[in-house]
Amino acid sequence: MRVSDDRYTRERERLDLALRFIRHEARTFTIRQWTGLSDDRIRKLYRTYVLETDAQQVHRHRGKSPRQAAFFFKNPELNFQAAQLASLFVVYGLLCGSDGGVKSRYRVGSLESGTLLCQVYESYLELHAPVSISFEHAWFLLLALSRHDELSVAPCSVCGGVRLRDLLSTRRFDCSNCASAAAAAREFSEGAAPC
Ligand SMILES: [Zn+2]
Structure with a gap:
């Protein structure tokens, strides 16, 4: 029971972190790197987030992450x-x-x-x-x-x-x-x- 509680809490934290990254307009690759969620999970999370909040303010960035110092x-x-x-x-x-x-x-x-x-x-x-x-x-x-x-x-x-x-x-x-x-x-x- 305790183990599954811990697992649930961890999963919740993972989703919360992914949402925080989405709010900051992080790229899918970055979110996957930091949360371990699959691209599909991230897409679904993004869609839910967009439906539940003011989507106008969040942009989704595609392509490569910045690399120029x-x-x-x-x-x-x-x-x-x-x-x-x-x-x-x-x-x-x-x-x-x-x-x-x-x-x-x-x-x-x-x-x-x-x-x-x-x-x-x-x-x-x-x-x-x-x-x-x-x-x-x-x-x-x-x-x-x-x-x-x-x-x-x-x-x-x-x-x-x-x-x-x-x-x-x-x-x-x-x-x-x-x-x-x-x-x-x-x-x-x-x-x-x-x-
Ligand atoms: Zn100075």
């Missing part, structure tokens, strides 16, 4: 929001600090890690309206940071804040705030130069 360096605002997300991953325990960056503390397919990923994204949503980073991009950011081959985090050399680091770039980067301030100061001094 360069996305997070497109502009200072995006870079700032990505650094905030990286900090939230550490705060919620999905990543932890290690020599020269961060390392993974999550397990794909674990309901606990999946729930933490949703909590991070929901905290991020509360900080920004509108947001610049989709749930799929946030998941890609977590993946890229834990792989440590393209992206990492480091303290800004000017203000000490968390900055996202492009490991493939040799350029020295301050955090987006300090980089913008330095650019503005440069522009000002160039404008003020005597002719």
Whole structure:
């Protein structure tokens, strides 16, 4: 009896997590990866969810998940929001600090890690309206940071804040705030130069 109760609770948690992913417009592949549900179960769940709620607000994304680390360096605002997300991953325990960056503390397919990923994204949503980073991009950011081959985090050399680091770039980067301030100061001094 106890065993079947536990199994029921676990199944309920799996479905609840899948619904949370659907609400964040995650792709079917991502939902399957994190919950272990079949594509067919996910489709049915999606259909039920759409019928029971305001479906207009949830979009279903098809195709491949994002894979470009360069996305997070497109502009200072995006870079700032990505650094905030990286900090939230550490705060919620999905990543932890290690020599020269961060390392993974999550397990794909674990309901606990999946729930933490949703909590991070929901905290991020509360900080920004509108947001610049989709749930799929946030998941890609977590993946890229834990792989440590393209992206990492480091303290800004000017203000000490968390900055996202492009490991493939040799350029020295301050955090987006300090980089913008330095650019503005440069522009000002160039404008003020005597002719
Ligand atoms: Zn800075």
